[in-house]
Amino acid sequence: MFETRLRDLGGRIGRLTTRHGYLETPFLFPVIDPYRQTPGLDLIKQLGFNGIITNAYLFYRRNKGVARGIHSELSWDSVIMTDSGGYQVLVYGEVDVDNKTIVEYEERIGSDIGVILDIPTGSKMTHSEALRAVEETYKRGIEALPLIMSSDQLWVYPVQGAPYRDLLVKASIQARRLPYDIYAVGSPTVLLEKYKYSKLVEIVATTRLLLPPSKPLHVFGVGHPMIIPYLVAVGGDLFDSASYILYARDDRYMLETGTRRVNEIEYFPCSCPVCSRYNPRDLVELPREKRVELLALHNLYVLAREVRLVKQAIKEGRLWELLEYRSKAHPALYEAFRVVKKYSKLLERYTPLVNPSGKSLFINSRESLANPKARVNIERAIEFSLKRVYGRTIVLIPAYRKPYNQQVEYTRIADLISARRDLAVLFIHPLLGLITPGLASTYPFYQHELRLSKGGLRPSWIASLLLDLIRHGAVRVLIVHTSWFSRELFSEVQKLLGVFRDRVAICSLDEISSLLPP
Numbered sequence: 001m002f003e004t005r006l007r008d009l010g011g012r013i014g015r016l017t018t019r020h021g022y023l024e025t026p027f028l029f030p031v032i033d034p035y036r037q038t039p040g041l042d043l044i045k046q047l048g049f050n051g052i053i054t055n056a057y058l059f060y061r062r063n064k065g066v067a068r069g070i071h072s073e074l075s076w077d078s079v080i081m082t083d084s085g086g087y088q089v090l091v092y093g094e095v096d097v098d099n100k101t102i103v104e105y106e107e108r109i110g111s112d113i114g115v116i117l118d119i120p121t122g123s124k125m126t127h128s129e130a131l132r133a134v135e136e137t138y139k140r141g142i143e144a145l146p147l148i149m150s151s152d153q154l155w156v157y158p159v160q161g162a163p164y165r166d167l168l169v170k171a172s173i174q175a176r177r178l179p180y181d182i183y184a185v186g187s188p189t190v191l192l193e194k195y196k197y198s199k200l201v202e203i204v205a206t207t208r209l210l211l212p213p214s215k216p217l218h219v220f221g222v223g224h225p226m227i228i229p230y231l232v233a234v235g236g237d238l239f240d241s242a243s244y245i246l247y248a249r250d251d252r253y254m255l256e257t258g259t260r261r262v263n264e265i266e267y268f269p270c271s272c273p274v275c276s277r278y279n280p281r282d283l284v285e286l287p288r289e290k291r292v293e294l295l296a297l298h299n300l301y302v303l304a305r306e307v308r309l310v311k312q313a314i315k316e317g318r319l320w321e322l323l324e325y326r327s328k329a330h331p332a333l334y335e336a337f338r339v340v341k342k343y344s345k346l347l348e349r350y351t352p353l354v355n356p357s358g359k360s361l362f363i364n365s366r367e368s369l370a371n372p373k374a375r376v377n378i379e380r381a382i383e384f385s386l387k388r389v390y391g392r393t394i395v396l397i398p399a400y401r402k403p404y405n406q407q408v409e410y411t412r413i414a415d416l417i418s419a420r421r422d423l424a425v426l427f428i429h430p431l432l433g434l435i436t437p438g439l440a441s442t443y444p445f446y447q448h449e450l451r452l453s454k455g456g457l458r459p460s461w462i463a464s465l466l467l468d469l470i471r472h473g474a475v476r477v478l479i480v481h482t483s484w485f486s487r488e489l490f491s492e493v494q495k496l497l498g499v500f501r502d503r504v505a506i507c508s509l510d511e512i513s514s515l516l517p518p
Helices: 041-046 056-062 070-074 086-092 099-109 127-148 165-175 189-193 197-210 225-233 243-249 273-277 280-285 288-316 319-326 331-342 366-370 372-386 414-419 459-471 487-494 498-503 509-515
Strands: 002-008 011-018 021-025 027-030 051-055 079-083 113-115 154-159 182-185 217-219 238-241 252-255 258-261 393-398 423-429 433-435 476-480 504-507
Touching: 002 288, 011 288, 021 027, 027 051, 027 288, 051 056, 051 070, 056 079, 056 099, 070 079, 099 113, 099 127, 127 154, 127 165, 154 165, 165 197, 182 197, 197 217, 197 225, 197 331, 225 288, 225 319, 225 331, 243 252, 243 288, 252 288, 273 288, 280 288, 288 319, 319 331, 319 366, 331 366, 366 372, 372 433, 372 459, 393 459, 414 423, 423 459, 433 459, 459 476, 459 487, 459 498, 476 509, 487 504, 498 504, 504 509
Parallel strands: 027 238, 051 079, 079 113, 113 154, 154 182, 182 217, 217 238, 393 423, 393 476, 476 504
Antiparallel strands: 002 011, 011 021, 252 258, 423 433
């Protein structure tokens, strides 16, 4: 049913098999009206969407409960997911159909993916009201099981409780007891509309970590593409959005970092078929119906492009770098990135610690070091280095040119080091920490890109590493004097070493032999 093919952070490229073909995740379903769709479904398919989502409750009402095959009614031969009417419950408080009826209806109309009739908690419920919604959704999840267990459809269980974290945890624990094919995060629309992206990322991360990792996670109502990379990074697999048409009806033009009203734009910063053919003034002067259709097509193009961009980042092992880059574009995205950083320790369980694509790790700032690929490898390299120092004199060489074991400071003393078992060489890097010569040609110590400045070595950080070396049994530490590690810097470091200052010295290559024990 679901197969994971590639991973990076909590994101993954996967394959979800349904009765009408498979979806490659991350995947976004365009939300369509079952009877008034703009743009047409043929155009949506041409943009690369082989799955859509529509509303089974509206389909039920318009057909007066008569079950007509939804694929033939929509003239769509690919995947169809149907929502149950939960959004209408959120907006209107109730719907004139019960859970059992709508679940049976979704089965009879032949949806590939169906959703039970949940009670969304939204953002206006009190804690006690939200608790009742969680409990009622759980009851309905149990009620639906006899109706769906023999079906070859895929069924979705929505996890409610947000924004109350304790209820979200409770609902997630309840959800994992139920054998649904897909789980979902419900009712994030209000958070998205108010740009509270960090809260939404927190909700998705919390839910994902409590649910079975083998099951896909759907996030309902993702309005804008700019949040998609962050939701994928914490475990979102499937999304749906009606924003492409809602924004178009409001004359809003999607950008990767926000929206603009089309009459405020002088030049289109996009090369999609719409933007290549029309300029903003042309679009504004078109009849409203045509303008809405073209804006909706552009907005769909932006959504599709964002999903493909995220997939490519996962394939190259660069999802963290994409998040870091995008976090500079909007304050709400920076706050979302901070939440991802908070979960980096947990995300490492899913993250390959090497890059199978062979791509280098980009280090743009100290924030880059929270990337599990960087952080775990750095921690392990330091731990490995400290295991080699007991009872030895350590020659510490500033690392400034890759591969570090080919720097002249190392090659000139390599024979001396190999001749004495009481010596060990380590490289010290402004961001990557302590590195043994044997690791100098491995990922990420060789396969990385950064702009290194001579001022990058911080005295307090260096002092902490030197104290670690001494506490792990180093007899003495000799720091090789280079333009990257000046005597002035050493003087600042020595002030921080306290009673251990006499165990550390700075010297030239020619002075090393005279400072060694006999």
